[in-house]
Amino acid sequence: MTFESELKSAIADTLHNLYTLSVSPDEIKLDETKKDFEGDVTLVVFPYTKASKKSPEQTGNEIGELLIANCKLVSAFNVVKGFLNLSISDTFWKDFFVNASGNCKDFINLKKTYSTPGHLMVEYSSPNTNKPLHLGHMRNILLGYSVAEILLAVGHRVEKVNLVNDRGIHICKSMLAWKKYGHGETPKSSHTKGDHLVGKYYVEYDKKFKEEVAHLVHNGISKEDAEKNAPIVKEIQEMLLKWEAGDKETMDLWKMMNGWVYEGFDISYKKLAVDFDKIYYESQTYLLGKKIVEEGVSKGAFFKKDDGSIWIDLTDVGLDQKVLLRADGTSVYITQDLGTASLRFDEFDGLQQLIYVVGNEQEYHFKVLKEIFKKLGRPWADGLFHLSYGMVDLPSGKMKSREGTVVDADDLIKEIDEEAEMTTKALGKLDDFDSEEAKQLYHTIGMGALKYFILKVDPKKKMLFNPAESIDLNGNTGPFIQYTHARIRSVIRKGGFVFGAAVSSGSKQAAASNGQQEANDQHAGNLTADKNVIKVLYRYPAIVKEAAENFSPAVVANYVYEVAKSFNHFYHDNVIVDEADKNTSLYRMQLASLTAEVIKECLRLLGIVAPERM
RNA sequence: GGUCCCGUAGCUCAGCUGGAUAGAGCACAAGUUUUCUAAACUUGCGGCCAUUGGUUCGAAUCCAAUCGGGAUCACCA
Numbered sequence: 284m285t286f287e288s289e290l291k292s293a294i295a296d297t298l299h300n301l302y303t304l305s306v307s308p309d310e311i312k313l314d315e316t317k318k319d320f321e322g323d324v325t326l327v328v329f330p331y332t333k334a335s336k337k338s339p340e341q342t343g344n345e346i347g348e349l350l351i352a353n354c355k356l357v358s359a360f361n362v363v364k365g366f367l368n369l370s371i372s373d374t375f376w377k378d379f380f381v382n383a384s385g386n387c388k389d390f391i392n393l394k395k396t397y398s399t400p401g402h403l404m405v406e407y408s409s410p411n412t413n414k415p416l417h418l419g420h421m422r423n424i425l426l427g428y429s430v431a432e433i434l435l436a437v438g439h440r441v442e443k444v445n446l447v448n449d450r451g452i453h454i455c456k457s458m459l460a461w462k463k464y465g466h467g468e469t470p471k472s473s474h475t476k477g478d479h480l481v482g483k484y485y486v487e488y489d490k491k492f493k494e495e496v497a498h499l500v501h502n503g504i505s506k507e508d509a510e511k512n513a514p515i516v517k518e519i520q521e522m523l524l525k526w527e528a529g530d531k532e533t534m535d536l537w538k539m540m541n542g543w544v545y546e547g548f549d550i551s552y553k554k555l556a557v558d559f560d561k562i563y564y565e566s567q568t569y570l571l572g573k574k575i576v577e578e579g580v581s582k583g584a585f586f587k588k589d590d591g592s593i594w595i596d597l598t599d600v601g602l603d604q605k606v607l608l609r610a611d612g613t614s615v616y617i618t619q620d621l622g623t624a625s626l627r628f629d630e631f632d633g634l635q636q637l638i639y640v641v642g643n644e645q646e647y648h649f650k651v652l653k654e655i656f657k658k659l660g661r662p663w664a665d666g667l668f669h670l671s672y673g674m675v676d677l678p679s680g681k682m683k684s685r686e687g688t689v690v691d692a693d694d695l696i697k698e699i700d701e702e703a704e705m706t707t708k709a710l711g712k713l714d715d716f717d718s719e720e721a722k723q724l725y726h727t728i729g730m731g732a733l734k735y736f737i738l739k740v741d742p743k744k745k746m747l748f749n750p751a752e753s754i755d756l757n758g759n760t761g762p763f764i765q766y767t768h769a770r771i772r773s774v775i776r777k778g779g780f781v782f783g784a785a786v787s788s789g790s791k792q793a794a795a796s797n798g799q800q801e802a803n804d805q806h807a808g809n810l811t812a813d814k815n816v817i818k819v820l821y822r823y824p825a826i827v828k829e830a831a832e833n834f835s836p837a838v839v840a841n842y843v844y845e846v847a848k849s850f851n852h853f854y855h856d857n858v859i860v861d862e863a864d865k866n867t868s869l870y871r872m873q874l875a876s877l878t879a880e881v882i883k884e885c886l887r888l889l890g891i892v893a894p895e896r897m
Numbered sequence: 898g899g900u901c902c903c904g905u906a907g908c909u910c911a912g913c914u915g916g917a918u919a920g921a922g923c924a925c926a927a928g929u930u931u932u933c934u935a936a937a938c939u940u941g942c943g944g945c946c947a948u949u950g951g952u953u954c955g956a957a958u959c960c961a962a963u964c965g966g967g968a969u970c971a972c973c974a
Contacts, residue, residue: 317917327916329954339954365954366917411974451974565974592972601900602970609972616974646901647969673902674967712934728936740910744903745967747910756936759910759922766936774933841911844921855929855938897936 293354322368339365407640414482429836477543571622673745703728735761778860780872843885
């Protein structure tokens, strides 16, 4: 149902006929025709003037004429300078529309994009269990979820996984602070979300630590020594040792506090409407990887220094030497990543790609990880992909947990929901909603605003988060797109059109009986304002495919905005439900309905719900 | 210092596998509703696409250098 490949071969044939030029259809590039010119697609003829030995205009005209004669897709052409603008026949657009509209489910469903789908894993979120989620985590979570949904949409098998960083000295900090100063406080007793309570003690530790250091410095000890020898530091080291030894009391405390955090995270994940197929815990994976290090040593890929530490030399690929195992035989950060990656490819048979959604500050780490596996000759080494994204900055500067300049995820969600509530109430369209329905809708709209705001930006760019603007509900925003969907639904409810009625009853007769067929026939070759909408809808499968191949929800986000815009333009100029003109009415309802379906699906890929009313 | 990423309108961003007069939204100014949801639509204002050089018929897009911003180069995770 695409014209590009057919047109390209026709052009290739034409070039061959005219100038005995052999060009493969794949090499031919077609651009969308600029708005100011007549036509749908444009062929730039400059590259062919050498072969034609004629002016660009002449060349364009010759190609255009032959195409008109030989390719029924092309209904008209014009040449401006070296640009051959081709009009695709209305018949094509109409056939496309009738087909897509009549088999809407098939049009929306892109699972057959690839004849042999892949098997991929997306790791995202990956939080620490010592503090609540903040804005930076949200970019990660929303990106990861959306990428996974997009990959699923084009038919890949996808494993969504989360690797929880639940152990280590930073986790012990909140444990120690709670033990010393917590007086048995629990989420229940304090009416605090578990992750926030634990986060509070993490901050508390840092405060005490600073106090002790200041005290020691005051007594004439150097800052460096003070930071090493503060009593609380000794305590924390003891605690870590106890944890590693499996000391019962410490383990119980650890389990209890982590449990609080997980309860808190679950609430946040639920609000964000994201999920995971499998959760890995670092406490279970941090000892993995040593075997791989040994293997590397025996293969000669790694080497041992005199002190017993094990290294890899990556200077040949432009990286440095990197330690893989400490002199005392304990793991470093990358050791466990070696283990988990390996584990995953063993666990999931046929896994081809492992996509890590992790901030760009880890780029070096993932380069090293990939190189190590290459050196070890793992066939899947090239399947490791670091989906790196930029930091989220605030207008006031960088976010720093310790300085309290973070935007807390739960607070932000609450704030945005409230904003959505205020706006919705002010518009007063939904006074018949009961309070539960209304609350649900405010959240739907709030999340639409937040998710769209974050996902429309190219992941690799660092983004500026302005709390005031992200809450904006007009213009290029999630609610704008959600609104377009809701408006279409509303109109269609009034018009009484049941989408795909003909299809569900499964016969052409049904289509004829409700007038769809007739309506479509009447509009054959009579496309005008609606054509722009149809043309935008036509690009939907290619857009999602592009987004999947580039792991970029931003592609979908920017596209769905275009869909909404083009439809709103159409809507403004045309009456959809018109009792006096049933055929036109029915035709336009189909167009509106198809638009709504595309919007809904694109939003779904971004993790955004398209409401029926708003 | 080495490596990587970014620099487009006052602000937030598209466009970057080279193509025509560089697009949106916000903000600002003006207009559109007895009609299907105005969270909409229309119009205006706003640009040496960081700078310089190169490649090319053609550069925001590719290459190089420079300037500015960020990240990273731990026996931390």
